[in-house]
Amino acid sequence: MALSTKNILGTKELTKDDIQQILDTADSFKEVSTRAIKKVPALRGKTIINLFFEPSTRTRTSFEIAGKRLSADVINISGSTSSTVKGENLIDTARNLEAMSPDIMVIRHHCSGAAELLSQFVDSPIINAGDGSHEHPSQALLDLLTIRSHKGDLEGLKVAIVGDINHSRVARSNIRAMQTMGMKVRVVGPPPLIPVEMERLGVEVSHNLTEAIKDVDVIMVLRIQLERQNQGLLSSLREYSNYFCLTSESLAHTRDDLLIIHPGPVNRGIEIALDVMEGPRSLILNQVTNGVAVRMALFYLLLGEKNANPN
Amino acid sequence: MQTLIKNGRVIDPANQLDGSFDILINNGKIEAIEPQGKISGSKDVPVIDAKNCVVAPGFCDMHVHFREPGHEYKETIETGSASAAAGGFSTVAVMPNTSPVNDNRSITELIFSQARKTNLINVFPIGAITKGLKGESLSDMGELKEAGCIGYSDDGRPVMDSELMRRAFEYSRMFDLPCIQHSEILDLTHEGCMNEGIVSTELGLKGMPVEAEDIMVFRDICLLRKTGGRLHVAHISSGGAVDLVRQAKAKGLPVTCEVAPHHFTLTEEACRNYDTNAKMSPPLRTHEDLELIKEGLRDGTIDIIATDHAPHDVADKQMEFSKACFGIVGLETALPLTLKMVDEKVITLQKAVDLLTHQPCRLFNLDKGSLGVGRDADIVIFNPKTQYTIEPEKFKSRSKNSPYKGWKVRGKVLHTLVAGKTVYSASNE
Numbered sequence: 151m152a153l154s155t156k157n158i159l160g161t162k163e164l165t166k167d168d169i170q171q172i173l174d175t176a177d178s179f180k181e182v183s184t185r186a187i188k189k190v191p192a193l194r195g196k197t198i199i200n201l202f203f204e205p206s207t208r209t210r211t212s213f214e215i216a217g218k219r220l221s222a223d224v225i226n227i228s229g230s231t232s233s234t235v236k237g238e239n240l241i242d243t244a245r246n247l248e249a250m251s252p253d254i255m256v257i258r259h260h261c262s263g264a265a266e267l268l269s270q271f272v273d274s275p276i277i278n279a280g281d282g283s284h285e286h287p288s289q290a291l292l293d294l295l296t297i298r299s300h301k302g303d304l305e306g307l308k309v310a311i312v313g314d315i316n317h318s319r320v321a322r323s324n325i326r327a328m329q330t331m332g333m334k335v336r337v338v339g340p341p342p343l344i345p346v347e348m349e350r351l352g353v354e355v356s357h358n359l360t361e362a363i364k365d366v367d368v369i370m371v372l373r374i375q376l377e378r379q380n381q382g383l384l385s386s387l388r389e390y391s392n393y394f395c396l397t398s399e400s401l402a403h404t405r406d407d408l409l410i411i412h413p414g415p416v417n418r419g420i421e422i423a424l425d426v427m428e429g430p431r432s433l434i435l436n437q438v439t440n441g442v443a444v445r446m447a448l449f450y451l452l453l454g455e456k457n458a459n460p461n
Numbered sequence: 462m463q464t465l466i467k468n469g470r471v472i473d474p475a476n477q478l479d480g481s482f483d484i485l486i487n488n489g490k491i492e493a494i495e496p497q498g499k500i501s502g503s504k505d506v507p508v509i510d511a512k513n514c515v516v517a518p519g520f521c522d523m524h525v526h527f528r529e530p531g532h533e534y535k536e537t538i539e540t541g542s543a544s545a546a547a548g549g550f551s552t553v554a555v556m557p558n559t560s561p562v563n564d565n566r567s568i569t570e571l572i573f574s575q576a577r578k579t580n581l582i583n584v585f586p587i588g589a590i591t592k593g594l595k596g597e598s599l600s601d602m603g604e605l606k607e608a609g610c611i612g613y614s615d616d617g618r619p620v621m622d623s624e625l626m627r628r629a630f631e632y633s634r635m636f637d638l639p640c641i642q643h644s645e646i647l648d649l650t651h652e653g654c655m656n657e658g659i660v661s662t663e664l665g666l667k668g669m670p671v672e673a674e675d676i677m678v679f680r681d682i683c684l685l686r687k688t689g690g691r692l693h694v695a696h697i698s699s700g701g702a703v704d705l706v707r708q709a710k711a712k713g714l715p716v717t718c719e720v721a722p723h724h725f726t727l728t729e730e731a732c733r734n735y736d737t738n739a740k741m742s743p744p745l746r747t748h749e750d751l752e753l754i755k756e757g758l759r760d761g762t763i764d765i766i767a768t769d770h771a772p773h774d775v776a777d778k779q780m781e782f783s784k785a786c787f788g789i790v791g792l793e794t795a796l797p798l799t800l801k802m803v804d805e806k807v808i809t810l811q812k813a814v815d816l817l818t819h820q821p822c823r824l825f826n827l828d829k830g831s832l833g834v835g836r837d838a839d840i841v842i843f844n845p846k847t848q849y850t851i852e853p854e855k856f857k858s859r860s861k862n863s864p865y866k867g868w869k870v871r872g873k874v875l876h877t878l879v880a881g882k883t884v885y886s887a888s889n890e
Binding site for chain 2 (some may be wrong): 180237240241259261262263264266267281282283284285319322345346347348350
């Protein structure tokens with residue numbers, strides 16, 4: 151069975167079947183990373199270009215490792231080394247790369263909609279590795295994989311997403327994917343960090359952390375960025391922490407089987423306390439491990455399924 | 462040199478004329494308007510058969526950007542004039558945000574001189590409110606008027622400094638020309654690229670809240686109440702701002718406003734898929750705003766239709782949404798989009814013609830937009846029923862940025878005359 155879409159631009163375009171298939175495939179790939187020889191020949195002879203216009207360690211490395219464990223040739227291009235610093239625009243850069251016949255392009259860009267724009271000008275499948283504040287679908291999928299592997303089923307689960315919802319592509323991708331999988335989402339943060347008309351997306355909005363997390367199965371904590379203070383969206387990180395830092399006190403009245411996830415990188419002590427981050431309910435490193443499996447699944451489903459064997 | 466326009470339905474709101482008339486043109490002037498068949502010209506007078514068509518004064522657009530001088534790769538006075546003629550416009554007013562800015566006599570004269578060379582339509586310059594559109598000091602409004610400017614605007618940039626705007630209203634009184642404001646509180650729209658609402662929330666784009674427009678319209682009305690002068694609100698897009706203008710008018714204040722066709726035919730939904738052709742300033746708003754704009758058209762709060770014709774090269778549009786330029790090619794789609802309001806029974810056909818002819822000329826004191834005997838024969842002939850599909854690639858404008866590609870519309874310009882000369886004829890296409 152193929153995915154319903156040629157590109158992975160966002161979770162918005164993914165059906166429930168798509169997501170299930172991606173998670174199932176990712177599950178089957180997890181084992182590859184535990185082998186002594188961490189490689190399968192599924193994508194031998196395929197070329198993957200990672201086009202990263204924004205700094206990234208975790209995501210770029212994860213995509214690179216995922217490609218290499220499937221035996222693809224992976225090329226990394228970062229914003230500072232690409233021709234865009236010479237004034238070449240995104241479309242021309244992409245077309246030139248396309249002329250070298252890659253099989254897939256992974257793009258990270260600071261502008262919302264950049265991946266969709268690219269997909270209109272190149273034929274190779276595109277994976278959006280984060281576009282502005284819009285979507286970061288592979289992150290949402292690895293979050294779902296992490297939750298599913300601990301909860302068994304996603305249907306009916308309640309999730310609180312805490313932090314800077316306004317600027318978060320992770321939040322947007324997760325809201326859409328979680329809703330598709332039958333989960334209930336509540337977003338939590340100070341009003342300046344909640345985008346307007348958020349309720350129309352079918353989520354609950356709360357400004358009270360302790361109340362908002364009482365009945366949830368999962369808390370997703372988002373990174374809070376220092377520059378929001380300079381933009382007048384936050385009074386100070388100190389005050390933000392007073393109200394929204396996930397601490398053992400704020401967790402006092404939550405469910406015993408609560409899971410805590412965070413897309414990273416973490417600001418220790420600002421959005422999440424160190425002991426919570428390293429505590430037994432935290433799955434932060436588990437997410438990173440699952441990230442490789444999810445990205446292997448995406449590459450495989452977009453490229454390899456027709457002509458390769460995962461073993 | 463004579464021409465006879467026969468068999469058409471003449472609509473001339475300036476003279477409350479609507480009926481079957483023939484028009485005789487002689488030496489660029491209207492020589493006679495008589496009931497059908499009454500004009501007996503000699504046999505060799507060229508005849509334009511306007512059967513099934515409306516014959517009206519050439520349309521007048523008080524808000525266009527022809528980009529010359531400075532950005533000729535987007536549009537020139539020549540290509541802009543051709544675009545206007547194709548859209549049925551015989552008169553336009555060009556905004557001063559050129560490079561250099563039209564804030565002095567020499568640029569105003571350059572615009573007139575290029576328009577004369579082009580010799581297609583009537584082009585009237587609008588001068589800057591502030592020098593260099595910098596919002597720091599007033600331009601020489603007297604010199605601009607003497608050179609031929611018909612209004613003042615920093616369009617594209619609002620005059621943010623309230624003290625300076627107060628002085629602009631005061632000083633412009635001496636010259637009896639309107640100040641045309643692009644109403645937007647920039648503090649509220651910093652880095653914004655579309656309306657703030659559900660769509661910007663979903664797309665993860667920085668929004669421009671409607672309050673940015675409302676607050677500035679209200680500020681200007683307050684200032685005007687104190688200073689006198691004339692305020693013309695450019696391209697109104699907010700339902701709340703329409704109501705502010707309505708209230709100001711009810712109090713007898715000299716406030717007028719215009720609306721662009723895209724603000725009564727499109728909403729923020731058009732920005733989905735990051736279509737940069739739907740990126741406008743002011744942005745496309747919500748369905749509720751659209752309905753309130755229509756109400757403003759219906760009850761006369763909105764005085765005129767102006768296109769905010771803002772051509773942009775592909776290189777300025779085909780890019781990331783947040784980086785792309787704001788604007789739309791407006792002149793060549795204005796008629797069918799306005800007729801859509803007639804189809805929806807928001808306004809009558811006569812009113813539609815009025816909003817595009819007599820009213821703009823009345824507001825800007827132009828001796829245009831009417832078919833009286835002895836006047837320049839600036840005339841448009843259009844068939845309001847002809848259906849066709851909008852094809853931006855066929856625009857006369859140098860730029861093709863339009864979100865209306867593929868729209869099936871009604872209302873086609875067949876003939877545009879300026880001073881009796883055919884400047885556009887669909888049969889030559």
